[in-house]
Amino acid sequence: MRVTLINPNTSRAMTDKIGRSAREVAGPGVEIAAVCPEFGPAAIESHTDEVAAAAAVLREVEAGQTAGVDGFVIACFGDPGLDAARELATGPVVGIAESAMHVATMAGRTFSIVTTLSRTLGRAHDLVRRYGFTEACVSSYATGIPVLDFEESTTEAFETIAAVCERAVRADAADSIVLGCAGMTDLCAALSERVGVPVIDGVAASVGLVTGMVRMGVGTSKRDEYALPFARATVL
Amino acid sequence: MRVTLINPNTSRAMTDKIGRSAREVAGPGVEIAAVCPEFGPAAIESHTDEVAAAAAVLREVEAGQTAGVDGFVIACFGDPGLDAARELATGPVVGIAESAMHVATMAGRTFSIVTTLSRTLGRAHDLVRRYGFTEACVSSYATGIPVLDFEESTTEAFETIAAVCERAVRADAADSIVLGCAGMTDLCAALSERVGVPVIDGVAASVGLVTGMVRMGVGTSKRDEYALPFARATVL
Amino acid sequence: MRVTLINPNTSRAMTDKIGRSAREVAGPGVEIAAVCPEFGPAAIESHTDEVAAAAAVLREVEAGQTAGVDGFVIACFGDPGLDAARELATGPVVGIAESAMHVATMAGRTFSIVTTLSRTLGRAHDLVRRYGFTEACVSSYATGIPVLDFEESTTEAFETIAAVCERAVRADAADSIVLGCAGMTDLCAALSERVGVPVIDGVAASVGLVTGMVRMGVGTSKRDEYALPFARATVL
Amino acid sequence: MRVTLINPNTSRAMTDKIGRSAREVAGPGVEIAAVCPEFGPAAIESHTDEVAAAAAVLREVEAGQTAGVDGFVIACFGDPGLDAARELATGPVVGIAESAMHVATMAGRTFSIVTTLSRTLGRAHDLVRRYGFTEACVSSYATGIPVLDFEESTTEAFETIAAVCERAVRADAADSIVLGCAGMTDLCAALSERVGVPVIDGVAASVGLVTGMVRMGVGTSKRDEYALPFARATVL
Amino acid sequence: MRVTLINPNTSRAMTDKIGRSAREVAGPGVEIAAVCPEFGPAAIESHTDEVAAAAAVLREVEAGQTAGVDGFVIACFGDPGLDAARELATGPVVGIAESAMHVATMAGRTFSIVTTLSRTLGRAHDLVRRYGFTEACVSSYATGIPVLDFEESTTEAFETIAAVCERAVRADAADSIVLGCAGMTDLCAALSERVGVPVIDGVAASVGLVTGMVRMGVGTSKRDEYALPFARATVL
Amino acid sequence: MRVTLINPNTSRAMTDKIGRSAREVAGPGVEIAAVCPEFGPAAIESHTDEVAAAAAVLREVEAGQTAGVDGFVIACFGDPGLDAARELATGPVVGIAESAMHVATMAGRTFSIVTTLSRTLGRAHDLVRRYGFTEACVSSYATGIPVLDFEESTTEAFETIAAVCERAVRADAADSIVLGCAGMTDLCAALSERVGVPVIDGVAASVGLVTGMVRMGVGTSKRDEYALPFARATVL
Incomplete structure (x- = not known):
C-alpha cells in the first residue's frame, strides 16, 4: 500500500520529520512518501496562506493519482484543500486535524487543542x-x-507546550491533548509522558486512519459532491 | 464611496451583468466597479474551482487595497476566499451568499436556497x-x-427556477428564496413577482450591506485573526 | 425613501439623539423620522417593560403604515414586538439588536455585547x-x-463602558463590540477609537440594513406567519 | 393550595372548559381558579394577538399576587408573557406549551405538535x-x-385532529402528541384512545407541574432576571 | 395511587431517607414505596457502577409491574436504566436527574448542578x-x-455544598441549583434558605412529575421503541 | 499486537463471522480474538438487552485486561457498555457504531444508517x-x-438491505452507508458494489481504528472519568 503525506509548506526539514513520524507508526506493508511543494508559503499561518496551501495540496494529489497512490494525508493542521482533494482522489484523503480529533474522541470524552499562533485559532474552531x-x-x-x-524543535518550545497542555488538563478537564501543528510530531511521546494523558499527533493518527480505510476498501464517495470535477485547463 | 465587486470567474458577460444589478440598488454617491480575473476557472462549480476562485479574489482585493477602495463584495455564491480577503482588506468585505442570507432572515423566518448544480449544495450547507x-x-x-x-438567462431557465421556488414555498413553508448564483441576478424581480414572496439576490443584498458598513465607519476588525498576514513573496 | 425609527420608551431626549445618529449614516435620499410613544415605560429594563414596549411599537407601526412609510426600525436593544410589527408592516422592519449583530458577524468572527443592567442579559441571550x-x-x-x-451620556459612563469593552477584547478575543442600548449611540465612535476594534451601534447598523432592503425591493414576506392578522377591535 | 389558570383570550366558555379540565386532574387540596380578561383579543392567533395576550396575563398575575395565589398557569399555547409573569410572581408560573412538552419527553422519546392555524407554527417552533x-x-x-x-368542540374537529395525529405517529414516528391549543383539552382522552399513543393536553400537564412545584417549595428564582421589576406607573 | 422509588444502590439508610423525602411532598392519596436491591454496588460512582445499577432498576420495575404499581422513580442522579425501564413499565417512569432539571427550567432560566465526585460529571453532562x-x-x-x-449528612458536607452553590450563583449566574445525588435530599430546604435561590432535589421533583402524569392518565408510549421487549430467559 | 472483539450476544456463529471479517482487514502482526458470553441475550434488540449486553462486555474486558490484550472492540451496533469498558481498560476501546461513523465522515460528507428493527433507531440516534x-x-x-x-445472511436479506441503501443514496443524498449490525459484515463488499457508494461495516472500521491507536501508543485517558473505578465485590 502506498500513502502520500502532503506537507503544503515548502520546508523540506519539516517534511522529512513528518515522513519519519509516519513511518514509525505505519506498520508492515505500508510505503509512505512525504512530499512538499517547491514554491508557496514557507509556513501556513493565516487564511491567505491556507489559500495557497490548498492549491499546493491539489497539485500533489493530482500527481499522486497519476502515480496510483492508494491514499493521501494532508499534513497541515488547517486541513487545507480537503474537500477539493477528495474530488480529485479516488482513494481516501484525510487531514491531520480531523485525524487527531477523531482519535481524541476515542481516547476519552474531552480534548484540548494546543497550537502555534493565536490567529489560527479561528480556523481550528x-x-x-x-x-x-x-x-x-x-x-x-x-x-x-x-x-x-x-523545523528543529527546541527544549524551550517543549517546555512552553508542556505548560499549556498541563493547564488544559487541570483547568478544562481535558482527557487528551490534540497537537495543532504537524511540526510538533517529534515532541508527542515526551509530551504524553510529561502531561500524563494521551497527547495526539495528527500525523500519526492520520496514518492509522488512512491505512485502515485502504485495507477495508473504503475510498472517497464519488456520488456527486466529490465526483471528479469538470476538467478546466486554467484551474490551478 | 468606492466599492469593488469581484466576480471570481472569467466571464466578462456575467461580470458586466453583476455590475449593472449592483448599480441599480447602490443609491447616490456610490461608485461600483465590477471586476473579474483574466485567467482561472470559467465557472465555480466544485471545491477545486473554489480553490482557484479564492486565489483570484485575493489578487483583486490586493489591487483594490492599493487603489484605496472602501469596500469589497465577493460575487460568487460560495463566498470563496472570504476569510483571507478580510485579512487583506481594511474596509468591509462581504460575500453574496452571506449577504442574501442575512437579508432573508429579516424578510421572514425561513428561506430556501435555489442554486445551480447539485454538487454545490454541500458548500451551501x-x-x-x-x-x-x-x-x-x-x-x-x-x-x-x-x-x-x-451569461444570458433564458426563459427556460426562468421557468425551471420559478418552479423550484414555488415548490420551496409550498412544500417547505419558505418565507423567502435566496438565489444561489450571481448569474441569476437579472431574474430576481420577475421571480419575486411570480412566486409571491421576496426573492433575494445576493448581489443586490451585498451592496446594501457593504455601503451601510462603510457609511457607519465599520470595516474589518484587525484584532488578531484578520490582521494583515505576514507578507510572503510566494503566496499567490 | 421614508424610514421611521421607533424608540419604545417615552424619553424625548433619547429619541432625538437616536434620530440624529440615524441621519448621520443614512446617505442621500433617506428621510428619517424618530418617534416615541406618549405614555408607557420611561425605560425598557425588564420583561414587563418589554410587554409594554411591544404594544407601543405596534401603535407606531400602524401609524407609519397609514402614512406610507417605507421601512421601520425598532430602536430598543430587546427588539420588542419585532414579530408582531412584521405582521403589520409591508416594508422591512428591523430591530437594532439584530442589526448590530448582523453587522458584527461581517466585521469579524466574534463579538461581545456590552449592555446596561444585568437583568437584561437573559433577553439578549x-x-x-x-x-x-x-x-x-x-x-x-x-x-x-x-x-x-x-439621556445625556457622561464621561463616567464612557469610561465604564470602555473598560468593559477592553476586557471583552482581551479576555474573550472579541473581534468587535455590540452596544446593548440605543442610548449609547453617541458614544460609539469614541469607543471604537479607544478600544481599537469596531464598536457597533445598532441604530446606525439598522439604517444601512433597512434602506438597503428598501432599495432592493425586499419587504416582509406576507406568505403566512407575517401576513396581516385578522383585525380585532380590541387588540391594543 | 390555590392555583390560578389564566386564559388570555376573552372567551368565557373556553375559560370554563379549561377550569373543568384542570380540576379533574388537580388531586385533593388544590383549589383552581380559571380567569380571563374582560377585554382583549377573542383568540390568540398571531404575534399581534400575543402582545395583547401578554399584557392581559400580567394584569391577572398582579391580581393573583395581591390575592396570595400559590402558583399560576398561562393557559394559551404560545405561553404569552411567561418571562414577564415570572418577574411579577413569587410562586411558580408555568405555560401550557412548556408543560405539555416537558411531560411528552417523559412519556417517550419524540412528540409531534398538532395545533390550530399554520401562522402560529413559527411561535410553536x-x-x-x-x-x-x-x-x-x-x-x-x-x-x-x-x-x-x-368553544364547543365538534365531531368534525375531532376527526380532523385525529387524522393529523395518526399521520404524525405513522410518518414521523412520534411517541406522543402535544395538543397545540388549550381549547382542545376536552378532546384529549378520546384522541389518546383513538390514536394509541399518549395525547398530552397542556392544561392537565400544567396542573401537575405547578402543584408539584408548590408542594416542594420551589417558586420563581428572584436572583436577578426574574426579580420584581422597578414599578412604573405607566407600564400596562 | 402507588408509586415506587427505586434506589439502585444497596444502602438501606439512604433508601429510607429518600422515601421520607418523597412522602413529604407527595400530597394526599399517594402511596410511596422506596426499594433498593439486596446485592449490587453500595454506591453508584462510575460507569461500571451504572451498568450494575441499570440491571437492579430493571429487576425492581419488573417486580413493580407485577404488583400493579402506577408509576416509577429511578432515584439515582445518573438515571441508570431509564430507557430500558420504560420498555418494561406501562405507567410513567422518571429519573431524578431529569425531574430536577425539568423543574429547574421552570424556576428560572439557568441552573447549576452540584454533585459528588468529579468522575461523575461526564455522565451528568x-x-x-x-x-x-x-x-x-x-x-x-x-x-x-x-x-x-x-447516608448521614454532616454539617461539614452541608457547608461544602453550600459554598459550591453560592459560587455557582455568583460566578455563573445560576437561577437555581440542581442537587446531583439522591442522598442530598435532606439538605435541600436548608441549602435553599442559605443560598437564596431555589435548590432542587430530584427526589421531590420526581414525585410531582410522576404523580401528575398518573393523574392525567399519561404513561409510557408503547408505540415502538418503548414497547415491551421480546422476553429472553437469560436477560437479567 | 492482540485485539479482542467482544460480541455481546451469545451467538457463536455470528461471533465467528465477525472474527473472520476482522482478520481480513487487520494487516500483518495483528492477532484477533473474537469472543462472546456464555449466557445472556441471544440478540441485542432493545434497551433491556443493552443492559445485559453491557454487563457481558465488562466481563470480557476484565478478562482481556488480565490477559494483557492491547485493545478492545465492542462488536454490537449499540456500543453497549462503552464508557464503562473504558474505565476498565488501559488500551483503546472502540465500538463498531462509532468506528463506522468516524470512517463514514472521512469517505464523504453524509451517511445513512441501515439497521435491523425499528425499535433500535432511537439508540442509533x-x-x-x-x-x-x-x-x-x-x-x-x-x-x-x-x-x-x-447468523446466515440470505439473498433475501441482501436484496432488502440493498433496496434500502439505494433509497438512502437517492432520496437523502447519502455519500455512504453505515451498516447497523455486526451480523451484516459479510454483505458489505457486495452491497458496496451494488449501491455504488462506500458501504461501511463497523467491524472492519473498528479494526483499523483500534490497531492505529495501539501503534501510535494512544490508549484510554486515565485522567478522571475513565480511571479504574473503585473495586466493588458485587458489581457484576
Whole structure:
C-alpha cells in the first residue's frame, strides 16, 4: 500500500520529520512518501496562506493519482484543500486535524487543542465544528510559537507546550491533548509522558486512519459532491 | 464611496451583468466597479474551482487595497476566499451568499436556497452553518442549470427556477428564496413577482450591506485573526 | 425613501439623539423620522417593560403604515414586538439588536455585547440564539448603568463602558463590540477609537440594513406567519 | 393550595372548559381558579394577538399576587408573557406549551405538535427551541381549525385532529402528541384512545407541574432576571 | 395511587431517607414505596457502577409491574436504566436527574448542578444534553464528597455544598441549583434558605412529575421503541 | 499486537463471522480474538438487552485486561457498555457504531444508517448525537430484519438491505452507508458494489481504528472519568 503525506509548506526539514513520524507508526506493508511543494508559503499561518496551501495540496494529489497512490494525508493542521482533494482522489484523503480529533474522541470524552499562533485559532474552531466535535473540544490554546520554529524543535518550545497542555488538563478537564501543528510530531511521546494523558499527533493518527480505510476498501464517495470535477485547463 | 465587486470567474458577460444589478440598488454617491480575473476557472462549480476562485479574489482585493477602495463584495455564491480577503482588506468585505442570507432572515423566518448544480449544495450547507442560519434555511435545491447558462438567462431557465421556488414555498413553508448564483441576478424581480414572496439576490443584498458598513465607519476588525498576514513573496 | 425609527420608551431626549445618529449614516435620499410613544415605560429594563414596549411599537407601526412609510426600525436593544410589527408592516422592519449583530458577524468572527443592567442579559441571550449568532457571540456584559443615564451620556459612563469593552477584547478575543442600548449611540465612535476594534451601534447598523432592503425591493414576506392578522377591535 | 389558570383570550366558555379540565386532574387540596380578561383579543392567533395576550396575563398575575395565589398557569399555547409573569410572581408560573412538552419527553422519546392555524407554527417552533426540545419535537402540524371553533368542540374537529395525529405517529414516528391549543383539552382522552399513543393536553400537564412545584417549595428564582421589576406607573 | 422509588444502590439508610423525602411532598392519596436491591454496588460512582445499577432498576420495575404499581422513580442522579425501564413499565417512569432539571427550567432560566465526585460529571453532562438542557445548565461542580457520606449528612458536607452553590450563583449566574445525588435530599430546604435561590432535589421533583402524569392518565408510549421487549430467559 | 472483539450476544456463529471479517482487514502482526458470553441475550434488540449486553462486555474486558490484550472492540451496533469498558481498560476501546461513523465522515460528507428493527433507531440516534455526527447522518432506516437472521445472511436479506441503501443514496443524498449490525459484515463488499457508494461495516472500521491507536501508543485517558473505578465485590 502506498500513502502520500502532503506537507503544503515548502520546508523540506519539516517534511522529512513528518515522513519519519509516519513511518514509525505505519506498520508492515505500508510505503509512505512525504512530499512538499517547491514554491508557496514557507509556513501556513493565516487564511491567505491556507489559500495557497490548498492549491499546493491539489497539485500533489493530482500527481499522486497519476502515480496510483492508494491514499493521501494532508499534513497541515488547517486541513487545507480537503474537500477539493477528495474530488480529485479516488482513494481516501484525510487531514491531520480531523485525524487527531477523531482519535481524541476515542481516547476519552474531552480534548484540548494546543497550537502555534493565536490567529489560527479561528480556523481550528471552524474545523472542530465542521467535524462535529464542538462538545468534545473543551478548549484551544495558542502557544505563540511560529510554525517554522518546529523545523528543529527546541527544549524551550517543549517546555512552553508542556505548560499549556498541563493547564488544559487541570483547568478544562481535558482527557487528551490534540497537537495543532504537524511540526510538533517529534515532541508527542515526551509530551504524553510529561502531561500524563494521551497527547495526539495528527500525523500519526492520520496514518492509522488512512491505512485502515485502504485495507477495508473504503475510498472517497464519488456520488456527486466529490465526483471528479469538470476538467478546466486554467484551474490551478 | 468606492466599492469593488469581484466576480471570481472569467466571464466578462456575467461580470458586466453583476455590475449593472449592483448599480441599480447602490443609491447616490456610490461608485461600483465590477471586476473579474483574466485567467482561472470559467465557472465555480466544485471545491477545486473554489480553490482557484479564492486565489483570484485575493489578487483583486490586493489591487483594490492599493487603489484605496472602501469596500469589497465577493460575487460568487460560495463566498470563496472570504476569510483571507478580510485579512487583506481594511474596509468591509462581504460575500453574496452571506449577504442574501442575512437579508432573508429579516424578510421572514425561513428561506430556501435555489442554486445551480447539485454538487454545490454541500458548500451551501457549510455556509449556512458557518453564518448561523441552520434553523432559518429550511431547504436547498439544485436546478441542474450550469453557471455559464446564466451569461444570458433564458426563459427556460426562468421557468425551471420559478418552479423550484414555488415548490420551496409550498412544500417547505419558505418565507423567502435566496438565489444561489450571481448569474441569476437579472431574474430576481420577475421571480419575486411570480412566486409571491421576496426573492433575494445576493448581489443586490451585498451592496446594501457593504455601503451601510462603510457609511457607519465599520470595516474589518484587525484584532488578531484578520490582521494583515505576514507578507510572503510566494503566496499567490 | 421614508424610514421611521421607533424608540419604545417615552424619553424625548433619547429619541432625538437616536434620530440624529440615524441621519448621520443614512446617505442621500433617506428621510428619517424618530418617534416615541406618549405614555408607557420611561425605560425598557425588564420583561414587563418589554410587554409594554411591544404594544407601543405596534401603535407606531400602524401609524407609519397609514402614512406610507417605507421601512421601520425598532430602536430598543430587546427588539420588542419585532414579530408582531412584521405582521403589520409591508416594508422591512428591523430591530437594532439584530442589526448590530448582523453587522458584527461581517466585521469579524466574534463579538461581545456590552449592555446596561444585568437583568437584561437573559433577553439578549434569547435574541442571540434566535438570530443564529450563538457561536459568534463570545460574551455579554452588563455595565450596571441604567438606560436613562444615557439621556445625556457622561464621561463616567464612557469610561465604564470602555473598560468593559477592553476586557471583552482581551479576555474573550472579541473581534468587535455590540452596544446593548440605543442610548449609547453617541458614544460609539469614541469607543471604537479607544478600544481599537469596531464598536457597533445598532441604530446606525439598522439604517444601512433597512434602506438597503428598501432599495432592493425586499419587504416582509406576507406568505403566512407575517401576513396581516385578522383585525380585532380590541387588540391594543 | 390555590392555583390560578389564566386564559388570555376573552372567551368565557373556553375559560370554563379549561377550569373543568384542570380540576379533574388537580388531586385533593388544590383549589383552581380559571380567569380571563374582560377585554382583549377573542383568540390568540398571531404575534399581534400575543402582545395583547401578554399584557392581559400580567394584569391577572398582579391580581393573583395581591390575592396570595400559590402558583399560576398561562393557559394559551404560545405561553404569552411567561418571562414577564415570572418577574411579577413569587410562586411558580408555568405555560401550557412548556408543560405539555416537558411531560411528552417523559412519556417517550419524540412528540409531534398538532395545533390550530399554520401562522402560529413559527411561535410553536420558537418555544420548542427555547425549552430545549428541538430533538424531541419531530414535527408540527396545523389543522386549519381556528381557536374559537373549540368553544364547543365538534365531531368534525375531532376527526380532523385525529387524522393529523395518526399521520404524525405513522410518518414521523412520534411517541406522543402535544395538543397545540388549550381549547382542545376536552378532546384529549378520546384522541389518546383513538390514536394509541399518549395525547398530552397542556392544561392537565400544567396542573401537575405547578402543584408539584408548590408542594416542594420551589417558586420563581428572584436572583436577578426574574426579580420584581422597578414599578412604573405607566407600564400596562 | 402507588408509586415506587427505586434506589439502585444497596444502602438501606439512604433508601429510607429518600422515601421520607418523597412522602413529604407527595400530597394526599399517594402511596410511596422506596426499594433498593439486596446485592449490587453500595454506591453508584462510575460507569461500571451504572451498568450494575441499570440491571437492579430493571429487576425492581419488573417486580413493580407485577404488583400493579402506577408509576416509577429511578432515584439515582445518573438515571441508570431509564430507557430500558420504560420498555418494561406501562405507567410513567422518571429519573431524578431529569425531574430536577425539568423543574429547574421552570424556576428560572439557568441552573447549576452540584454533585459528588468529579468522575461523575461526564455522565451528568450526557444527561443534560439528552434532556435538551444544554443552554439552561450553565455549570456543574463536584464537591468531592462520596455518595455514602450522605447516608448521614454532616454539617461539614452541608457547608461544602453550600459554598459550591453560592459560587455557582455568583460566578455563573445560576437561577437555581440542581442537587446531583439522591442522598442530598435532606439538605435541600436548608441549602435553599442559605443560598437564596431555589435548590432542587430530584427526589421531590420526581414525585410531582410522576404523580401528575398518573393523574392525567399519561404513561409510557408503547408505540415502538418503548414497547415491551421480546422476553429472553437469560436477560437479567 | 492482540485485539479482542467482544460480541455481546451469545451467538457463536455470528461471533465467528465477525472474527473472520476482522482478520481480513487487520494487516500483518495483528492477532484477533473474537469472543462472546456464555449466557445472556441471544440478540441485542432493545434497551433491556443493552443492559445485559453491557454487563457481558465488562466481563470480557476484565478478562482481556488480565490477559494483557492491547485493545478492545465492542462488536454490537449499540456500543453497549462503552464508557464503562473504558474505565476498565488501559488500551483503546472502540465500538463498531462509532468506528463506522468516524470512517463514514472521512469517505464523504453524509451517511445513512441501515439497521435491523425499528425499535433500535432511537439508540442509533443517541449514538449519532453523542459522537457528534448529527449533521453528517442524513437518515436512518430499519429493514425489519431481526439480528439473528444474520447468523446466515440470505439473498433475501441482501436484496432488502440493498433496496434500502439505494433509497438512502437517492432520496437523502447519502455519500455512504453505515451498516447497523455486526451480523451484516459479510454483505458489505457486495452491497458496496451494488449501491455504488462506500458501504461501511463497523467491524472492519473498528479494526483499523483500534490497531492505529495501539501503534501510535494512544490508549484510554486515565485522567478522571475513565480511571479504574473503585473495586466493588458485587458489581457484576
